[in-house]
Amino acid sequence: MMLPPTTIMVAAAAAVAAAAERVFYVVLVDESQRDHARAAACTWLRVVAPPAKTILVTERNRSTFLASFRACSFRPAPHLAVKSLLDYTHVVRRFATALKPADDDWVVIAHAHTLVRPGKLAAMLKDRQIGDYAGLVRNASDGPQYLGYFPHVAPEHGLVLRGVAARKLTTEARRDDFDFRAAEFGAARLAAELRAFGITPTDSDCFRAVSGDDDDDDDDDWMQRGVTLGPLDPREMLAFGARVWGSALRPPPSYPKSSSSPTLAIAVLVRESEAVEAVAAIERGWGSAVRRENGRNSVEFFVSADVVVAADKEDVVRLALPPRPDASSRFYWSKKSFAKGDEWNEWLRRKVAAVARRFYDDDDHDETSSRDFVMIVDDDTEVVPGRLFEVLAEYDPRRAVAFGRKFGHVEKGALVGGGPGIVISRAALRRMAAVDCPDALPIISKTVPGGDGWLGQCFDMAGVRVADDWRFKSFPRHAYPPDQRSRFATFHRNSHKNPVFFVDPTTTCRHVVSHWILRRPTCAPRFAIIGAPKCGTTSLHYVLGQHPDVALPSRKELNFWGSPWSSSSATPTTLRSFLFRYLGAFPYGRVTGESSPDYFVSGDAPKNMLRFVPKIQLVISLRDPVDRAASAYHNKLDDKSLHRYLNVDDPRLDTDLPSYTPPSFSDLALDVNDTLETCPDYARHRTMREPGQPGCFVNPFVLHSYYAKYLRPWFDAFQPHHFLVLDYADLANAPNATFARLAHFLGLSPFPYDTALRYNTRHNRGVHPASRRRNKKPRAGGIVTATYRDPPGPWTIDHRTATILHRYFRSPNRQLHALLATTGHAKPSWLRSSSSQ
Numbered sequence: 045m046m047l048p049p050t051t052i053m054v055a056a057a058a059a060v061a062a063a064a065e066r067v068f069y070v071v072l073v074d075e076s077q078r079d080h081a082r083a084a085a086c087t088w089l090r091v092v093a094p095p096a097k098t099i100l101v102t103e104r105n106r107s108t109f110l111a112s113f114r115a116c117s118f119r120p121a122p123h124l125a126v127k128s129l130l131d132y133t134h135v136v137r138r139f140a141t142a143l144k145p146a147d148d149d150w151v152v153i154a155h156a157h158t159l160v161r162p163g164k165l166a167a168m169l170k171d172r173q174i175g176d177y178a179g180l181v182r183n184a185s186d187g188p189q190y191l192g193y194f195p196h197v198a199p200e201h202g203l204v205l206r207g208v209a210a211r212k213l214t215t216e217a218r219r220d221d222f223d224f225r226a227a228e229f230g231a232a233r234l235a236a237e238l239r240a241f242g243i244t245p246t247d248s249d250c251f252r253a254v255s256g257d258d259d260d261d262d263d264d265d266w267m268q269r270g271v272t273l274g275p276l277d278p279r280e281m282l283a284f285g286a287r288v289w290g291s292a293l294r295p296p297p298s299y300p301k302s303s304s305s306p307t308l309a310i311a312v313l314v315r316e317s318e319a320v321e322a323v324a325a326i327e328r329g330w331g332s333a334v335r336r337e338n339g340r341n342s343v344e345f346f347v348s349a350d351v352v353v354a355a356d357k358e359d360v361v362r363l364a365l366p367p368r369p370d371a372s373s374r375f376y377w378s379k380k381s382f383a384k385g386d387e388w389n390e391w392l393r394r395k396v397a398a399v400a401r402r403f404y405d406d407d408d409h410d411e412t413s414s415r416d417f418v419m420i421v422d423d424d425t426e427v428v429p430g431r432l433f434e435v436l437a438e439y440d441p442r443r444a445v446a447f448g449r450k451f452g453h454v455e456k457g458a459l460v461g462g463g464p465g466i467v468i469s470r471a472a473l474r475r476m477a478a479v480d481c482p483d484a485l486p487i488i489s490k491t492v493p494g495g496d497g498w499l500g501q502c503f504d505m506a507g508v509r510v511a512d513d514w515r516f517k518s519f520p521r522h523a524y525p526p527d528q529r530s531r532f533a534t535f536h537r538n539s540h541k542n543p544v545f546f547v548d549p550t551t552t553c554r555h556v557v558s559h560w561i562l563r564r565p566t567c568a569p570r571f572a573i574i575g576a577p578k579c580g581t582t583s584l585h586y587v588l589g590q591h592p593d594v595a596l597p598s599r600k601e602l603n604f605w606g607s608p609w610s611s612s613s614a615t616p617t618t619l620r621s622f623l624f625r626y627l628g629a630f631p632y633g634r635v636t637g638e639s640s641p642d643y644f645v646s647g648d649a650p651k652n653m654l655r656f657v658p659k660i661q662l663v664i665s666l667r668d669p670v671d672r673a674a675s676a677y678h679n680k681l682d683d684k685s686l687h688r689y690l691n692v693d694d695p696r697l698d699t700d701l702p703s704y705t706p707p708s709f710s711d712l713a714l715d716v717n718d719t720l721e722t723c724p725d726y727a728r729h730r731t732m733r734e735p736g737q738p739g740c741f742v743n744p745f746v747l748h749s750y751y752a753k754y755l756r757p758w759f760d761a762f763q764p765h766h767f768l769v770l771d772y773a774d775l776a777n778a779p780n781a782t783f784a785r786l787a788h789f790l791g792l793s794p795f796p797y798d799t800a801l802r803y804n805t806r807h808n809r810g811v812h813p814a815s816r817r818r819n820k821k822p823r824a825g826g827i828v829t830a831t832y833r834d835p836p837g838p839w840t841i842d843h844r845t846a847t848i849l850h851r852y853f854r855s856p857n858r859q860l861h862a863l864l865a866t867t868g869h870a871k872p873s874w875l876r877s878s879s880s881q
């Protein structure tokens with residue numbers, strides 16, 4: 045039965061909403077896969093859930109979509125068209141806005157090629173406590189301290205979400221700059237957005253990745269039998285991805301598959317420059333344990349012919365390949381393979397092809413002597429032998445399957461990443477032998493153009509199913525919480541993944557970010573001293589750094605999260621591209637943090653930090669506003685950069701500097717007075733760098749002492765307990781007590797700091813050498829020096845200037861007082877003196 049195309053989607057959607065059973069199926073249909081996608085979607089409607097319960101989501105418009113359903117003679121389900129199927133957050137948002145699910149409703153999100161057994165799923169949703177967001181959790185765990193990828197659920201294996209969670213996503217658009225080229229970014233983004241509402245995924249073993257099947261199954265027959273049939277065996281699947289779109293739904297494979305003690309041959313692709321060390325390390329590590337496992341396993345090391353390594357070692361296989369290209373280039377370590385050029389990828393593909401060929405040439409087609417599985421790993425793959433063999437025992441070597449950490453959200457071109465290792469069953473190897481894929485296969489994946497890409501294509505040509513197994517991990521062991529590590533079969537020591545979107549810094553440095561570019565683990569900052577400028581932040585930074593448990597970046601002001609004065613200030617693009625560099629600035633293993641006083645006055649820093657380092661502890665120092673303004677003024681006067689803070693990017697002034705007569709502090713105060721007369725509304729006061737109406741300009745030296753204005757976005761973003769608000773006067777007069785407070789706030793043990801060392805005072809401040817030279821562009825920031833001189837007293841300011849400024853700060857001080865009171869912070873000394881109030 046098919047409704048006319050004029051059927052209005054909204055009406056159908058309303059029918060869904062009114063359905064008695066409140067489980068919605070949101071099915072993602074990749075129409076670029078045309079017939080297969082349609083077949084899958086039609087099958088969904090016929091077998092899994094009728095249109096009244098299903099919302100189909102495509103990237104095409106409605107008319108194309110409706111037309112496609114004529115073909116399957118089925119009434120079209122409600123339809124949502126989205127820009128990208130992989131933007132799961134948007135999909136959920138659209139769904140929740142259109143259908144307004146009730147709190148207790150369930151939303152099941154799956155790709156059309158995901159097998160779902162609705163009866164079993166409904167039973168599970170009813171009976172089991174699975175939280176508000178569940179599925180097969182990838183790359184992570186529920187560990188709250190996990191740092192790396194957010195724990196996230198891959199919709200291709202099915203994902204369930206409570207109505208209440210789906211609706212939350214409609215309340216606020218948090219993150220808009222994701223890159224959807226990789227499916228897991230979309231899935232991780234959804235996780236990140238939900239996480240902002242305190243919703244973390246539950247890992248349920250009922251959502252499984254497909255693990256292998258042969259191609260002889262009669263899908264139609266199975267579909268006739270219905271997906272709700274069968275006992276709910278814990279090893280059966282509620283949902284899993286099928287291999288090809290054309291045969292969208294497949295029966296769950298039956299377990300156990302292989303013998304209890306599968307046999308395995310491992311090929312290690314060894315980087316020539318490190319071959320000797322790598323071979324030795326693997327032998328010492330997992331190599332011999334793999335060989336021992338059942339006495340029939342082998343581990344061989346494959347190097348290219350131009351390298352002489354361990355000549356006496358019979359397990360080292362020299363491949364007859366042309367010399368490795370650009371081995372001396374600085375890109376040698378870069379894993380951006382596609383950037384290295386065709387020659388390089390060509391070579392990598394030939395290498396893997398040669399290894400695969402060697403495997404199948406060795407195959408004597410005797411089931412008793414042939415290995416059940418072969419595996420190709422990198423020399424930085426860490427294999428956990430015991431666990432690996434348990435995993436292998438779940439697969440049937442007689443079925444043509446390759447598995448590991450799968451890439452690619454659709455089955456077309458699906459491949460397994462080489463880092464965590466690629467396992468190929470005996471049957472798969474034989475199919476590959478029959479096809480004997482040529483070395484020159486076109487590169488179909490830009491992200492994986494090398495050897496693993498070639499294998500993926502060869503799997504496709506040979507009809508080898510590519511399966512995702514969650515126990516193959518693309519991060520190093522330390523990136524996973526200790527209690528999770530024992531579950532995994534492999535790790536990749538030098539992860540290729542960019543953790544940019546998934547950083548979840550914790551308050552302790554024991555949790556690390558690992559990035560392939562860094563080639564070492566690093567630590568997300570636990571704290572940031574965010575200003576205010578000229579309030580002793582340099583002394584706070586360096587004196588704190590004396591603590592043995594504290595390790596600081598080599599530079600004080602990273603200004604990564606945003607500074608109105610910095611050209612390298614964060615934009616969505618720079619944030620995304622450079623977060624790893626920022627993280628790379630932090631030493632590993634101790635409490636770390638940074639100090640960038642410009643964050644205080646940056647409009648962007650609070651939201652950027654909340655987004656990427658939400659657990660960070662923020663240290664703020666506040667000083668008498670007039671004194672701070674004078675300090676800031678004299679600092680820029682010394683730097684010969686005053687004009688930059690008073691004129692909007694006037695390039696002439698840099699070159700005409702000798703003729704530039706800077707205004708005095710008193711002149712500036714008079715200007716402020718004028719502004720106050722003509723523009724009494726403080727909300728309109730701005731420095732030249734802040735957006736807003738013209739006419740209410742207040743120079744930044746003065747305006748940046750309007751603390752309430754700049755503090756408000758911070759307190760809006762972070763909870764009060766994130767902040768330690770210090771009084772500059774305490775730093776000057778009671779430094780030991782001040783540093784003790786700071787240490788306590790950061791969870792550091794007491795330490796006898798040398799607090800008499802004072803940095804960046806007006807007596808010892810370094811002026812950038814360029815600023816001293818005539819006609820040279822002035823540069824901010826000099827060499828940081830410290831002295832034991834007494835702290836400088838307040839600036840001498842003439843009476844008229846002081847009166848103007850005290851008058852100016854009356855209202856800002858009152859606002860600050862109120863803000864600190866509502867956030868539970870003590871008021872600084874100058875607020876206690878009545879003159880300021």
Ligand SMILES: Nc1ncnc2c1ncn2[C@@H]1O[C@H](COP(=O)(O)OS(=O)(=O)O)[C@@H](OP(=O)(O)O)[C@H]1O
Pocket residue numbers: 576577578579580581582583641675676679775776777779801802803804805806807835836
């Ligand atoms: N220990 C200690 N006690 C009291 N005062 C101190 C201390 N250390 C630095 N200072 C004074 O703080 C001013 C410099 O602050 P910052 O380091 O935050 O400046 S900056 O924003 O990083 O440029 C600068 O103020 P002025 O001298 O008034 O300009 C320093 O003298």
